Amino acid sequence: MTFAAEKLDTDGRPEICAALNTALAETAVSTMMAQNFHWNVTGMNFAPLHQMFQGIYEDHFAGQDDLAERIKALDGHADGNLARMLERSSIVEPQVDMTSTDLIATLLNAEEILAATLKATGEIAANYGDTITEDLCIARGQVHEKFAWMLRVHLR
Numbered sequence: 001m002t003f004a005a006e007k008l009d010t011d012g013r014p015e016i017c018a019a020l021n022t023a024l025a026e027t028a029v030s031t032m033m034a035q036n037f038h039w040n041v042t043g044m045n046f047a048p049l050h051q052m053f054q055g056i057y058e059d060h061f062a063g064q065d066d067l068a069e070r071i072k073a074l075d076g077h078a079d080g081n082l083a084r085m086l087e088r089s090s091i092v093e094p095q096v097d098m099t100s101t102d103l104i105a106t107l108l109n110a111e112e113i114l115a116a117t118l119k120a121t122g123e124i125a126a127n128y129g130d131t132i133t134e135d136l137c138i139a140r141g142q143v144h145e146k147f148a149w150m151l152r153v154h155l156r
């Protein structure tokens with residue numbers, strides 16, 4: 001006997017896992033970016049920015065694991081290859097030294113991209129009735145929107 005929900009989830013797995021791998025890649029790139037900024041931020045706002053960037057990379061490091069393990073639960077391949085993650089990610093690391101304002105703007109852009117990627121991934125999962133993946137994507141999307149807010153207000 002096959003349950004309808006199970007069949008829907010199975011059919012959608014390749015597409016859902018592909019979308020989750022994009023979210024995983026972008027989360028990994030932004031994790032390293034936030035830690036890089038945590039190390040190299042300078043200026044009179046060093047202490048709070050150093051702390052805020054740490055909060056971001058610690059969250060994203062845990063988030064990567066949640067996304068990757070959801071892919072595994074769907075019997076997919078969680079692609080942790082760094083070169084392929086960089087290829088897959090539309091979040092691109094800056095190649096030059098930047099001011100603290102530029103660091104904040106760069107991370108804000110990353111958080112907004114992540115929120116959009118997680119929203120799109122959740123919608124793909126929902127189309128296949130995969131409410132578990134959808135729930136994870138909503139939770140991760142909320143975190144990225146919250147970090148986007150915290151970063152955005154620094155620029156006003």
Ligand SMILES: [Fe+2]
Binds near residue numbers: 038054
């Ligand atoms: Fe540190």
